[in-house]
Amino acid sequence: MPESTGPLIQLRAWLAQRELAENDRVPPERELCNILGVSRGELRKALNALEEEGVLWRQVGKGTFIGVRPAEEPDSLTAIAARSSPRDVMEARLKLEPLLAFEAALNATPSHIEDLKLSLTAARDARSWRHYETGDNRFHRAIADAGGNTVLTALFDQLNAIRRTVVWSRGRNDTGGPPRDHHSFAEHEAIFRAISGRDPRAAKMAMFEHLRTVEQRLLRAPELVE
Amino acid sequence: MPESTGPLIQLRAWLAQRELAENDRVPPERELCNILGVSRGELRKALNALEEEGVLWRQVGKGTFIGVRPAEEPDSLTAIAARSSPRDVMEARLKLEPLLAFEAALNATPSHIEDLKLSLTAARDARSWRHYETGDNRFHRAIADAGGNTVLTALFDQLNAIRRTVVWSRGRNDTGGPPRDHHSFAEHEAIFRAISGRDPRAAKMAMFEHLRTVEQRLLRAPELVE
């Protein structure tokens, strides 16, 4: 039998008639059988062919859709955090965040600079470690944001979420707040000066040095993360 | 009234009696009212205090739990991809993947090297662009894996998923396969040699150069991603 009369051609014609957009839904197989007047087995052969070509994709319990199968979501945060050590997290920060500082110095807008400044003072004036951590988080996040690359910012968010989950049992006693001469303050200000002064290499270096001292502190006293 | 008889102390005692593990569930407020013989308003004041201290966290519709509130999951892939351009993705790759190649040269095990080799030949012998892409993906993924840092590998997976979503409408015609002299082959092999030869700086540089040519190709012909 020539293919020009087969169910495949019939299905192709039906799909072409409807103007199908990406991710649009194709009627379920049982309906399509009645519509085209074809047995389900024959229909499925045709659908298999089209799926092989990449014009549609199917999933049990979900349906048949036009286009290419969407990328599966990577492992969840908790799954990643479960198999990661604080050491892994610290190493990743040492690799990624200096780059972000470099980019921030290149691309930060005055609005970004202002946000950085506010985060700095928020961390310095914190009355408790909890508030300090909020300010510190905001500072590092603002640097990532200032880079202007949505993907890199998203990667930072991912890393940050992993970090919080991994070191989530730190149990620091929340009496008092960070001392006025906490090492981070001067380091944060050095980073800020480099970024607002548009000096990418200095920003990268300052961030690296900052994270190195954080790492040292982490190794000596695991409950004092930063 | 001295606090030693207040609901807060009562609640603290009850929680101490039960030996509460992290993430354990505490009975719903309405039950706890009956258990402690306290009105719900008073109980909620005590719970508010404990939540402020960070010993428990609550969520509407979910319950009350011991410990600190788990980190919220960052935006989903599709949300990130929606506000990212192929340029953003390419830039992020240029920043991240050379680092991964550097780490791979430092930490790759013989098993990793073997996997890299297999991915290389799989991409070279691909009969279709589809198969080539599978091999290429596997090669880059194997490099990330060889670095030995689970967090960095997770970040690569995230970036890769974003990339696939962003350039998901490339619509390359899948006739034939990559030519024998496709630019990637020599570049991939250069990266492989640097990694298996334990030369981190050469690996980093080779990866950077590879992605630069990919970028050039992307700018000239957006439908030919790699």
Add this chain to the structure above:
DNA sequence: CTATCTAACCAATCCCATAATGGTTAAACC
């Protein structure tokens, strides 16, 4: 008058039974 208690309501979440869907198998039927 102030503070507390009670009851009801709200929005978010969970829970479970039911239906829908792609994938598979076996017998009936040309």
Add this chain to the structure above:
DNA sequence: GGTTTAACCATTATGGGATTGGTTAGATAG
């Protein structure tokens, strides 16, 4: 031998009802 049909299976979607923290208004002491 190949096709059709019907029935099953595992996964996913869906919808209604129950649960839970959060809020409010009126009742109830003190």
